[in-house]
Amino acid sequence: MPIKRLRQTLAAVCAVLVTLLFLDFTGTVHLWLGWLAKIQFLPALLALNAGVAIVLVLLTLVFGRVYCSVICPLGVFQDLAARLGHRKKRLPYTHSHPKNALRYGVLAAFVVAAAVLHAAAWFDPYAIYGRAANAVVQPLWMWGNNALDYLAERAGSYAFYPTEVWLRSAPVLAVSVAMIAVVAALAWKGGRTYCNTICPVGTVLGFLSRHSLFRITIDTSKCNGCTLCARNCKASCIDAKAHTVDASRCVACFDCIGKCTQGAVGYRFSYAKKKPSGPSPASRKAAEGGAGRRAFLAGSAVMLASAAAAQAAKKAEAVKMDGGLADIIGKKEPKRTTPITPPGSWSARQMQAHCTACQLCVSVCPNQVLRPSHSLSTFMQPYVSYERGYCRPECTKCAEVCPAGAIRPISRADKSAIQIGHAVWVKDRCVPLTDGQECGNCARHCPTGAISMIPSDPSDPESLKIPAVDTERCIGCGACENLCPARPLSAIYVEGHEVHRVI
Amino acid sequence: MEEKTARHNEMNRRDFLKIVGISTAAAGLNACSPRRAAEETDNGVAGTPAGEMTCRQFPPSPDKVSILGYGCMRWPTLPAPGGDGNVIDQEEVNRLVDYAIAHGVNYFDTAPVYVQGWSETSTGIALSRHPRDKYFIATKMSNFSDPDFGESVRMYRNSMKNLRTDYIDYYLLHSLGSQGARSFQTRFLDNGLLDFLVKEREAGRIRHLGWSFHGTKDEFDRILSYHETVHWDFIQIQLNYSDWKYATGRNVNADYLYAKIAERRIPMVIMEPLLGGRLAKLPEHVFTRLKARKPEASVASWAFRFAATPPMVLTVLSGMTYMEHLQDNIRTYSPLVPLTEEEKRFLLDTAALMREYPTVPCNDCQYCMPCPYGIDIPGVLLHYNKCVNEGNISQSRLDENYAEARRAFLVGYDRSVPKLRQASHCIGCAQCNPHCPQSIDIPKELQRIDRYVEQLKQDTL
Numbered sequence: 003m004p005i006k007r008l009r010q011t012l013a014a015v016c017a018v019l020v021t022l023l024f025l026d027f028t029g030t031v032h033l034w035l036g037w038l039a040k041i042q043f044l045p046a047l048l049a050l051n052a053g054v055a056i057v058l059v060l061l062t063l064v065f066g067r068v069y070c071s072v073i074c075p076l077g078v079f080q081d082l083a084a085r086l087g088h089r090k091k092r093l094p095y096t097h098s099h100p101k102n103a104l105r106y107g108v109l110a111a112f113v114v115a116a117a118v119l120h121a122a123a124w125f126d127p128y129a130i131y132g133r134a135a136n137a138v139v140q141p142l143w144m145w146g147n148n149a150l151d152y153l154a155e156r157a158g159s160y161a162f163y164p165t166e167v168w169l170r171s172a173p174v175l176a177v178s179v180a181m182i183a184v185v186a187a188l189a190w191k192g193g194r195t196y197c198n199t200i201c202p203v204g205t206v207l208g209f210l211s212r213h214s215l216f217r218i219t220i221d222t223s224k225c226n227g228c229t230l231c232a233r234n235c236k237a238s239c240i241d242a243k244a245h246t247v248d249a250s251r252c253v254a255c256f257d258c259i260g261k262c263t264q265g266a267v268g269y270r271f272s273y274a275k276k277k278p279s280g281p282s283p284a285s286r287k288a289a290e291g292g293a294g295r296r297a298f299l300a301g302s303a304v305m306l307a308s309a310a311a312a313q314a315a316k317k318a319e320a321v322k323m324d325g326g327l328a329d330i331i332g333k334k335e336p337k338r339t340t341p342i343t344p345p346g347s348w349s350a351r352q353m354q355a356h357c358t359a360c361q362l363c364v365s366v367c368p369n370q371v372l373r374p375s376h377s378l379s380t381f382m383q384p385y386v387s388y389e390r391g392y393c394r395p396e397c398t399k400c401a402e403v404c405p406a407g408a409i410r411p412i413s414r415a416d417k418s419a420i421q422i423g424h425a426v427w428v429k430d431r432c433v434p435l436t437d438g439q440e441c442g443n444c445a446r447h448c449p450t451g452a453i454s455m456i457p458s459d460p461s462d463p464e465s466l467k468i469p470a471v472d473t474e475r476c477i478g479c480g481a482c483e484n485l486c487p488a489r490p491l492s493a494i495y496v497e498g499h500e501v502h503r504v505i
Numbered sequence: 506m507e508e509k510t511a512r513h514n515e516m517n518r519r520d521f522l523k524i525v526g527i528s529t530a531a532a533g534l535n536a537c538s539p540r541r542a543a544e545e546t547d548n549g550v551a552g553t554p555a556g557e558m559t560c561r562q563f564p565p566s567p568d569k570v571s572i573l574g575y576g577c578m579r580w581p582t583l584p585a586p587g588g589d590g591n592v593i594d595q596e597e598v599n600r601l602v603d604y605a606i607a608h609g610v611n612y613f614d615t616a617p618v619y620v621q622g623w624s625e626t627s628t629g630i631a632l633s634r635h636p637r638d639k640y641f642i643a644t645k646m647s648n649f650s651d652p653d654f655g656e657s658v659r660m661y662r663n664s665m666k667n668l669r670t671d672y673i674d675y676y677l678l679h680s681l682g683s684q685g686a687r688s689f690q691t692r693f694l695d696n697g698l699l700d701f702l703v704k705e706r707e708a709g710r711i712r713h714l715g716w717s718f719h720g721t722k723d724e725f726d727r728i729l730s731y732h733e734t735v736h737w738d739f740i741q742i743q744l745n746y747s748d749w750k751y752a753t754g755r756n757v758n759a760d761y762l763y764a765k766i767a768e769r770r771i772p773m774v775i776m777e778p779l780l781g782g783r784l785a786k787l788p789e790h791v792f793t794r795l796k797a798r799k800p801e802a803s804v805a806s807w808a809f810r811f812a813a814t815p816p817m818v819l820t821v822l823s824g825m826t827y828m829e830h831l832q833d834n835i836r837t838y839s840p841l842v843p844l845t846e847e848e849k850r851f852l853l854d855t856a857a858l859m860r861e862y863p864t865v866p867c868n869d870c871q872y873c874m875p876c877p878y879g880i881d882i883p884g885v886l887l888h889y890n891k892c893v894n895e896g897n898i899s900q901s902r903l904d905e906n907y908a909e910a911r912r913a914f915l916v917g918y919d920r921s922v923p924k925l926r927q928a929s930h931c932i933g934c935a936q937c938n939p940h941c942p943q944s945i946d947i948p949k950e951l952q953r954i955d956r957y958v959e960q961l962k963q964d965t966l
Contacts, residue, residue, distance in 0.1 A: 151920070155920050160909075160912045160913050160916045160917065162916075163915075163916040163919060163920075164919055164920060166924075321617070321618065321622070321647070321650050321651070321660070322618070322649065322650045322940075323618050323620075323621045323622035324578075324618045324619060324620070324621065324622075324870070324871045324872045324874060324940075325619075325620055325621045325871035325874045325875070326592070326621040326871075326874055326875045327874070327875050327876075327879065327881060327926065328875040328876060328877055328878070328879045329879070330879040330925050330926070391924075394962065394963075395963055396962060396963045396964060433932060437934075439932065439934035439936070440932070440933055440934055440935070441932040441933065441934065442932070442933065443929075443930070443931070443932045443933070446933075446952065447929065485929055485930060487878050487930065487932045
């Protein structure tokens, strides 16, 4: 198999499988393919996943930037966009000089942004791809699933189950679409422009691939100077006149090899004749670790949880009629002084420092709890809210899938003992006091038994019962908030903990 | 004045019919009309015969009532209410009513509160397209929320308006006993409403006065004893092969009710012959047991024959939402083949067998609805019952079919009831409980089901 075909095949497989990770809301694919997210470069660095980082560094030192052509889903996506953009042109590209000022400038800015502002989310190529897949493709996938569920239901099959499609954040959707559109436009026009001028991962890997053992080289004894190679190079890194290939920009796509009619271009061991210079030490970015961080305010955009199609119920007038369903008012997101981060993230700071906002956790959250933040300091990073569901005791999906170490793996037992927040009771909205009805739904559903029901009138033990929260036992899962009958704002809600505690 | 004359003529017509009725058939079984026009089909499904419907007549009433009565509590509904707010699919109701009348059904039972209050209106529209002497209307005094005399009388007159008629053939005190001893005393005695209704009967605007019953033995005996003073023309009871000996909740076994009423020679209207479909949706081995006896008879037909076999039964009500149900019931009763003693024993044995399946005795009557907190109560209970019947309730994670049963329960649950209307949202206020004619402790059942769901979800069963 020609080496280019091998690259294309592997790239297609990787891209499809990574995309699948962002589509599958059931969490089954992640059991098998979760590692594909974990071998992404920046997430691996942020997760301090030394094994993966070292393997990727060695891979690049040996083979060049194959990472950019095979493993990175945004790289493969750009190849697809470029191919569509250039499908009619025979010789689409020309050589250009490296825009070093720009790419080192962006890298420096990125490192500073990541280390100081914890804004690593913005230019991570994997995250850009993930956000777009989550925001644009997953809804289509889910609607497809719901259509199949509709058919399955009629066939008496339980092979599919219905899922809820909802807009988690309009600004994040807009930004995600805009970013992928910019990348696609750049690729459509000029191939790997993004990878070689903006992408911090591309720049860092470029430092290494400059010295890789195997590189594309031009055999000057065979070259007839036709420039076919250069004009087919999507990285614009071949200077045909000088017979040089800028290995720091070459993404090892191997397109040029087949284009050369003279067999001059080849993927060769480049230290054969020269004295091998030892591999330069990997310049690992110190993106991890948290610097001083401002305390941040609650992202407080109000998202209306649209209620299930509520049939217009006849108001109970003088005569109660039989049948029909009462309207259900959607829940509103309460203003939380401290936002909630998922169990396993351990603290708001460590979450913010590591998360690249790839939305993998958001894609997989089965309880509609995680959604991307609007807040400037944590823009696009996930946070927790309970209008549509609560953080169920049996689920540790987000911790399982997170590739960046922002949400660390935890077991079900761990989860039941991690306090991500605590419940706060709001007297004015509590149904026994407002409606005069017995309730206690919060206490009934508290997985840690942190809520006790006490008489609302201390002098009358028979009076309607109201909840009392033992914050020492509360883990902040939101069962009480989600299942509270008070609407649109619950009478009991969760305040986050900046640093999670273990009971 | 005109109205009065019309009624006068009506009385004459009825007197005439009375005489004819008495002279032709003293009592008992006979087809409503001599016409025979069976629709033939050759595809294995029996046709739906017209003109062979068994009818019952109990002098002195001249009425020849079809043994199949149409229950108007389960009319097909629209996905969204129509322009006038009516939730009922009127076109479909018209079709069903036309078909029923063409096949000999002539008793239509409705109530002001049925189908969110739209049943009378829709039934009235459909029936008014037929000559008034072709059918009998039954409706009820549903003054549950307000026993005030004026309000109650307004409800009574409103029924006539909705039903587009100036007399009601069968008028019932709705669901006595369901709110305990209070119902009869406060709704009909203390406010003088019963006296009013008796006067209305004397005036001919109510042709037969009776009551429907869900409650305890004491209350039943007490109301029945009023027969000596009021003279009940008919009584509506819940009777089926499951309730004959094993009534659930506060309900009284039907064998007792039947015997007591028959003693006084009062004709009976039967409700819940199918228990809201529960006797049509059977656990598999009960299903095969019935099918093995009569492969070509529907499971429901057994229940309908059981309900119609006792001779003091005037008519058996069935809330037929679908044309297929209507057709099947017409086949069963055209004519009725009474159960033999042996068949009756067979069904009673079947009832004993069914007690091993712990379904919640919900008949989907919707009296509990709407739940002020948005729960779809019958939706949750019926899903649970479906899983019971299909063997999809697990006792433990170690059960052989645990994985499939778990999936069937959880996936089916989300399909049949939207998340916001599931049992987890029940706060236990119990406002529904007094409305349940089967006296189910609804919050208790919902919370039990919710605990089961939690165990399934957390895999801790």
